[in-house]
Amino acid sequence: MAPPIQFITGNANKLREVKAILEPQIEIQSQSLDLEEIQGTIEEVAESKCRRAADLVNGPVLVEDTALCFNALGGLPGPYIKWFLDKTGHQGLNNLLAAYEDKSAEAVCTFAYSPGPGRDPIIFQGRTPGRIVPARGPSKFGWDPVFEFEGKTYAEMESAEKNKISHRARALKKLQTWFESQQETA
Numbered sequence: 001m002a003p004p005i006q007f008i009t010g011n012a013n014k015l016r017e018v019k020a021i022l023e024p025q026i027e028i029q030s031q032s033l034d035l036e037e038i039q040g041t042i043e044e045v046a047e048s049k050c051r052r053a054a055d056l057v058n059g060p061v062l063v064e065d066t067a068l069c070f071n072a073l074g075g076l077p078g079p080y081i082k083w084f085l086d087k088t089g090h091q092g093l094n095n096l097l098a099a100y101e102d103k104s105a106e107a108v109c110t111f112a113y114s115p116g117p118g119r120d121p122i123i124f125q126g127r128t129p130g131r132i133v134p135a136r137g138p139s140k141f142g143w144d145p146v147f148e149f150e151g152k153t154y155a156e157m158e159s160a161e162k163n164k165i166s167h168r169a170r171a172l173k174k175l176q177t178w179f180e181s182q183q184e185t186a
């Protein structure tokens with residue numbers, strides 16, 4: 001049996017999805033720490049969060065950072081989506097693309113795992129392509145109502161359906177494969 005993983009997040013929706021996808025194979029324990037999020041690429045943000053978390057926890061940690069990248073805007077808002085969503089809402093995200101024909105976007109989930117303080121984080125990334133649309137479906141989680149994948153917004157999907165194709169599920173598949181290979185060599 002694999003040892004439990006400490007997942008550091010302040011976001012209950014993320015935690016629920018991570019548990020739904022990984023358990024029972026991998027047990028998830030969680031802590032909420034307010035980790036500074038630097039400016040930089042998606043990978044740099046996740047890596048720096050992970051190093052800080054490993055120092056604070058003084059042990060192995062998993063962190064995650066989510067980005068929503070609009071292709072017409074060269075990948076922005078990217079890792080800054082949280083602040084764009086907070087300040088402009090679902091309609092505002094649509095308005096950002098009003099001047100462009102291209103409404104395509106990519107949801108990007110980046111997990112970073114560190115075995116402990118001072119150890120280099122390992123990155124696992126999953127990407128799901130989609131489109132930004134006027135909000136449809138229940139507003140339970142962030143920008144789920146405005147991100148459409150193959151005709152349905154994330155918010156219109158049952159959680160099991162989203163958890164099969166989401167950016168988070170794709171990243172966790174890579175993480176799971178890596179953890180399994182570590183167990184075999186241990």
Ligand SMILES: O=c1[nH]c(=O)c2ncn([C@@H]3O[C@H](COP(=O)(O)OP(=O)(O)OP(=O)(O)O)[C@@H](O)[C@H]3O)c2[nH]1
Nearest residue numbers: 008009010011064065066081082085141142143144
């Ligand atoms: O509709 C959504 N479907 C998703 O699947 C999803 N995953 C993340 N988010 C939102 O995108 C921003 C990422 O920012 P973020 O990665 O820094 O997260 P966070 O600050 O909430 O938590 P954490 O950093 O403590 O883990 C935050 O606004 C999250 O609510 C999502 N919204």
Ligand SMILES: [Mg+2]
Nearest residue numbers: 010037065082
């Ligand atoms: Mg955050």
